[in-house]
Amino acid sequence: MHKLLFVCLLLTGSRLIAQVTDTTVTVEKDPRIDLLVRKQIEINEVTTRESRRFVPGFRIQVMNSPDRAKVFAAKARVFEQFPDWKPYLLYQSPNYKLRVGNFKTQEEAQDAMKQLSKIFPTGLYVIPDVIELKLSDLPKADTLN
Numbered sequence: 001m002h003k004l005l006f007v008c009l010l011l012t013g014s015r016l017i018a019q020v021t022d023t024t025v026t027v028e029k030d031p032r033i034d035l036l037v038r039k040q041i042e043i044n045e046v047t048t049r050e051s052r053r054f055v056p057g058f059r060i061q062v063m064n065s066p067d068r069a070k071v072f073a074a075k076a077r078v079f080e081q082f083p084d085w086k087p088y089l090l091y092q093s094p095n096y097k098l099r100v101g102n103f104k105t106q107e108e109a110q111d112a113m114k115q116l117s118k119i120f121p122t123g124l125y126v127i128p129d130v131i132e133l134k135l136s137d138l139p140k141a142d143t144l145n
Contacts, residue, residue, distance in 0.1 A: 011143040014140065020125060025064060026049055035056070047051055051057055053132060054130050054131070054132055054133075055104075055130070055131060055133060056102075056128065056129075056130060056131070057102060057105075057128075057129065057130070057131030058101075058103045058105070058106050058108070058109040058110070058125050058126050058127065058128055059088065059099040059100060059101050059102070059103065059105050059126075059129045059130070059131065060099065060100045060103075060109055060112060060113050060116060060124055060125070060126055060127070061098070061099050061123075061124070061125045061126075061127045062078060062087075062098045062099065062120055062123070062124060063096075063097070063114060063120070063123060064093060064095050064096075064098075064123070065099050066094045066095050066096070067096075071089065071097075071098050072089075075087045075089060075098050076116050077114070078098070078100055078117060078119070082100070082115070082116070083121055084095075085100050085101040085102075085112065086100070086101065086102060086132070087099070087100050088100070094099040096113070098123055099127060099129065100112075100116065102131035102132050102133070103131065106126055108143060109126040110126060114120055114127060
């Protein structure tokens with residue numbers, strides 16, 4: 001019994017020493033992994049596009065009034081004069097608020113406010129808000145070459 005145990009220990013010990021002498025590792029990468037990574041990037045681009053559409057920015061508050069008809073008339077005037085600037089109507093009891101535009105910087109909003117002041121000489125304010133970006137303005141995801 002002792003002899004059998006001794007032989008087993010000798011064989012096991014020599015096996016351990018043989019494994020320690022080779023320290024290099026070779027990794028074989030399947031070329032299909034790159035295709036899977038590119039496909040995942042495309043999927044992430046599509047699924048995160050909507051969440052990247054809303055970013056912090058600025059809008060111009062044109063009017064703040066409890067008179068709904070007056071605010072809707074102002075919205076129509078803004079839409080006629082500046083069709084590229086999207087008007088937003090908010091209701092915070094008891095007032096209706098009319099905000100205009102999706103400006104990335106405060107300077108852009110200030111320039112637009114000068115144009116709006118020709119129609120609405122008073123009551124214009126630049127307001128920080130969450131703005132909508134056009135789909136063409138959205139940043140593209142990095143792709144692997």
